[in-house]
Amino acid sequence: MSKVPKQQWAFATRFRRRAFGWRSQPAIARIKEAVSEIKKAARKDPLLGAEGAVLLLERLSPALEQVDSSSGAIGSAVWHAIEELVPIIVGVPADEALRAKWLERLWIAFEADQIPYIESLGNFWGELCVSPQNASRWADDMVPLVRMSWHPDPSLRGIYSGTSACLSALLAAGRNEEILALLDLAPYKYWPFRKWGVRALSAMGRKADALQYAEDSRGLNDSPAAIAETCEEILLSCGMADEAYRRYAIAANRRTTYLATLRALAAKYPHKAATDLLRDLVAASLGEEGKWFAAAKSVGLYREAIELATSSPCDPGTLSRAARDLAVTEPRFAVEAGLAALRWLAEGYGYEITNLDVRDAYRHTMQAATNAGCAEQVLERIRALVAAEKRGDRFVGKALGLGS
DSSP states (O other): OOOOOOOOOTGGGTOOTTOSOSOHHHHHHHHHHHHHHHHHHHHHOHHHHHHHHHHHHHHHHHHTTTSOOTTSHHHHHHHHHHHHHHHHHHHSOOOHHHHHHHHHHHHHHHHTOOSOSSGGGGGGHHHHHOSHHHHHHHHHHHHHHHHHHTOSSGGGOOOOTTHHHHHHHHHHTTOHHHHHHHHTTOSSOBHHHHHHHHHHHHHTTOHHHHHHHHHTTOSTBOOHHHHHHHHHHHHHHTTOHHHHIIIIIHHHTOOSSHHHHHHHHHHHOTTSOHHHHHHHHHHTTTTOGGGGHHHHHHTTOHHHHHHHHHHSOOOHHHHHHHHHHTTTTSHHHHHHHHHHHHHHHHTTOSSSOOHHHHHHHHHHHHHHHHHHTOHHHHHHHHHHHHHTOOOTTOHHHHHTTOOO
16 A cells, blocks of 8 residues: 655644534635645645545534534535545545545545535545546445435435435446436436436437437426536537537526626637627626626726616616726726716615715716816716706705705
């Protein structure tokens, strides 16, 4: 067996059973620190890094037992940690005896995971096995348990936490037909399991069947975005970028921000003009056109950004900051952004707006107008905007000293 060097891990003393209270942020910080420590060790000694990764994965769930997971933040942190730790374990040139020992330790931790925190480790089980032969041996042990959990007689069924690990091991072992046969026994459609059938069909070169299998996975327990992303990936791998874009791109690339969504699409479809991407995203979110303003502005689509900001309500604060930030480099755009901010303020939009917010929007607009050489014209437009203010309290006009 490969000999692992001795190491005093700093994280080891911090990750004791119930080491953390209910607050998630301190635990998240400790997880990030532990992953950094392991990655640093792995750069010097891959074997040591892998041992540290296994040790941390063993200790994660017991240490986090009392942490409040309702926000999902701690679960996300653990998920990202697993994504970073698995390649460290897989990539090390360990002998079979040591790797078998690591797998046993990880399996014990996986089975004892009650919350659960490290359940996503099952999705990587085939990779962790490294060799097809090793993966096949693990699959042989798990297949009967999966079959029993999906028994035709409902009274004999149960929940088996190792289902994803089994399917992952079968895929790594190249037993693709067996994956499909096993999934046929499932009493319900569940995307986290059905995705392995898609991967099995793709591995056999049956891309059209894989696409149909993914589409057929839609149901009560599906994940529309995950299915769309998988289908998109299949079509892209076949060189069918236009069809992938038409059928799946918008649903598959939704991110946490509008700008991140636009950039995700641009990265996957570099042959598409940014204006076309923006237009299609806006069309898919009718009534929210103004929310795409910041994304359009950030990628330099200034004309389109102003069109969005004037066609649908847009956060006045976002518009005012755009006027401030681009008053020098893009003064004409900044003018229109500032005017739009004042317009939406006059129509009652914005959250907890104060006189200062109105004055800031005016100041940024006039600064940009001065830079653009059109201050007099812009001031007249502001006066006309204030005169047409619909708010009963004439809030904007009074804040600027222009109210009646």
